[in-house]
Amino acid sequence: MDKTVSDIFMVLGTRTPDIVDLRDLEAPEPLEKVLLACSQLAAGEFFLVRLPRIPTMLFPHLETRRLSWWVHEEEDQSALLLIRSEA
Amino acid sequence: MNSAMPADGLSLNQAPRLSVPAAFFLTIPIGILVAGCILMAAGSAALSTPWAPQTLALTHAGTLGVLVMGMVGALYQMTPVIAGTPVPFTRIAHLVQALLLVGLAGFIWRLLGGPAFAMSAAILCFTIAFPAFLLPLGWVLLRPGTNNETVQGMRLAVVSLAVVTLIGLVLARGYSGHGFPENRILWMQIHLTLALLGWVGGLIMAVSWQVIPMFYLAPTVSKTTMRCLFGLLLSGLALPFIAVFVDGEIGGFLSPVHLAASGALPAALVIWLIHPVLILRIISRRKRKRHDASLMFWKAGLVNALLLIPMAFAALLLPDPRWQLLLGWVAIWGWAGMILHGMLSRIVPFLVWFHRYSARIGLELVPSMRSLLPQRRIHIGLALHLSSVVLGVAAILIQEDILARLTGVALVATALSLGSMLIHVLKRKSA
Numbered sequence: 065m066d067k068t069v070s071d072i073f074m075v076l077g078t079r080t081p082d083i084v085d086l087r088d089l090e091a092p093e094p095l096e097k098v099l100l101a102c103s104q105l106a107a108g109e110f111f112l113v114r115l116p117r118i119p120t121m122l123f124p125h126l127e128t129r130r131l132s133w134w135v136h137e138e139e140d141q142s143a144l145l146l147i148r149s150e151a
Numbered sequence: 152m153n154s155a156m157p158a159d160g161l162s163l164n165q166a167p168r169l170s171v172p173a174a175f176f177l178t179i180p181i182g183i184l185v186a187g188c189i190l191m192a193a194g195s196a197a198l199s200t201p202w203a204p205q206t207l208a209l210t211h212a213g214t215l216g217v218l219v220m221g222m223v224g225a226l227y228q229m230t231p232v233i234a235g236t237p238v239p240f241t242r243i244a245h246l247v248q249a250l251l252l253v254g255l256a257g258f259i260w261r262l263l264g265g266p267a268f269a270m271s272a273a274i275l276c277f278t279i280a281f282p283a284f285l286l287p288l289g290w291v292l293l294r295p296g297t298n299n300e301t302v303q304g305m306r307l308a309v310v311s312l313a314v315v316t317l318i319g320l321v322l323a324r325g326y327s328g329h330g331f332p333e334n335r336i337l338w339m340q341i342h343l344t345l346a347l348l349g350w351v352g353g354l355i356m357a358v359s360w361q362v363i364p365m366f367y368l369a370p371t372v373s374k375t376t377m378r379c380l381f382g383l384l385l386s387g388l389a390l391p392f393i394a395v396f397v398d399g400e401i402g403g404f405l406s407p408v409h410l411a412a413s414g415a416l417p418a419a420l421v422i423w424l425i426h427p428v429l430i431l432r433i434i435s436r437r438k439r440k441r442h443d444a445s446l447m448f449w450k451a452g453l454v455n456a457l458l459l460i461p462m463a464f465a466a467l468l469l470p471d472p473r474w475q476l477l478l479g480w481v482a483i484w485g486w487a488g489m490i491l492h493g494m495l496s497r498i499v500p501f502l503v504w505f506h507r508y509s510a511r512i513g514l515e516l517v518p519s520m521r522s523l524l525p526q527r528r529i530h531i532g533l534a535l536h537l538s539s540v541v542l543g544v545a546a547i548l549i550q551e552d553i554l555a556r557l558t559g560v561a562l563v564a565t566a567l568s569l570g571s572m573l574i575h576v577l578k579r580k581s582a
Contacts, residue, residue, distance in 0.1 A: 088368065088438050088439060089368075090365070090366055090367060090368045090439070090441070091365045091366050091501065092501060092504060092505065092509065092520055095509060095512075096509070096512055096519075099509070099512040099513050100512055100513045101513075102513060103512070103513025103514065104513070116364065116365070116368075117364075117365065120232050120235070121232060121505065124166075125509065125510060128510065140371075141371055
């Protein structure tokens with residue numbers, strides 16, 4: 065990846081959260097892990113995860129839980145997903 | 152998406168309720184049960200010539216009662232997720248299903264000796280049901296902006312189904328007292344080609360590109376490969392229509408039926424050779440080789456697919472009708488039916504888990520998807536399904552009545568196993 069995470073997700077500013085790599089998990093384990101992690105996020109905190117593909121079925125859940133998210137698809141069809149817990 | 156952006160996701164109310172695909176899936180065991188009963192009652196009469204009414208009844212119990220039910224249910228579920236747009240008028244899905252069931256009952260009744268009006272009623276039901284399914288779905292799939300390779304494959308499958316239905320309805324009129332069309336055998340050849348390679352094959356191929364990497368952690372197929380396969384498949388589905396404009400034999404030996412079958416060769420190569428080899432190869436290169444019984448259905452179905460091109464050549468070139476029957480049996484039950492059975496073993500627990508438990512993750516303890524369906528149940532289904540395929544092959548080759556009836560028993564057992572598996576998973580409550 066040529067760009068840094070901060071270049072891709074400008075909302076991060078100078079922050080560089082660790083990337084949790086869930087590409088080696090089969091469905092629906094990535095969805096399960098992301099929702100579990102999101103339930104533990106403090107307000108304003110970010111969660112950055114690399115997934116095997118754009119997680120279409122996860123988005124309704126993020127919406128229901130009032131989380132903000134940004135997604136970036138890589139050349140290999142994997143996806144970087146940034147989630148922020150709102151106040 | 153090339154740059155980071157807030158995702159324009161599905162809202163929960165865009166995806167259909169679980170009851171929509173579940174209702175279609177629950178009738179699949181009934182289709183298998185009917186096929187089993189036809190074989191138990193008719194014995195080898197249903198497996199001796201492809202033209203016998205019992206054989207046509209058996210075939211359509213498999214195609215309309217099993218494959219169409221599974222694929223229509225899956226399309227209602229998958230299309231909003233893959234195309235990013237909800238299917239309009241999903242509420243009529245249950246009407247579509249009821250019409251398909253009544254139509255199939257009339258169709259089979261007529262072929263097993265019922266009155267001509269049973270076929271007229273079947274034609275009426277299908278004439279309403281298929282457009283009621285195809286038009287809303289086609290509207291979503293043909294929208295600009297939804298153009299990934301899986302959507303292209305789904306479009307091809309759906310267009311094929313529309314043409315298959317049209318030809319099928321014209322052919323079915325022959326059993327309602329209106330006479331068969333001219334060139335009946337040629338139109339049957341085109342009907343078969345589009346049904347097996349376009350509708351069933353196109354959808355299996357498009358779905359495999361999504362589900363094999365997603366559920367089994369296999370590498371993805373490159374977009375270039377997908378596009379090449381799609382182009383070849385498309386040409387193989389269009390070329391058979393040239394035969395419609397040909398009068399008589401070409402060169403004194405190539406009849407329009409042979410011409411139509413030859414035109415389908417690119418499609419057959421894609422669906423019954425290249426695609427199975429490709430998917431078996433990516434399955435062998437999985438990142439985490441976790442044992443999964445549902446994957447064994449895929450492997451068995453794909454290996455069976457590799458037998459189909461030699462069988463198709465034999466069916467076309469040799470006078471022995473057993474080759475045509477063998478091709479139909481292995482294609483419908485050994486390849487497509489096997490893959491469908493495996494997909495149900497994986498997709499239904501996933502859907503139940505997604506609809507009933509996923510919203511509560513992180514808020515309370517929820518069961519894992521794998522715990523919803525014990526692997527043992529899937530293994531039993533696989534053993535029964537494989538036994539019925541092998542028995543059917545033996546019954547066709549040996550032409551022993553008892554073997555045909557035993558195949559019927561194996562089909563009934565497979566239906567009961569699949570039905571109990573589906574009920575076991577679907578009855579899991581969220582509370």
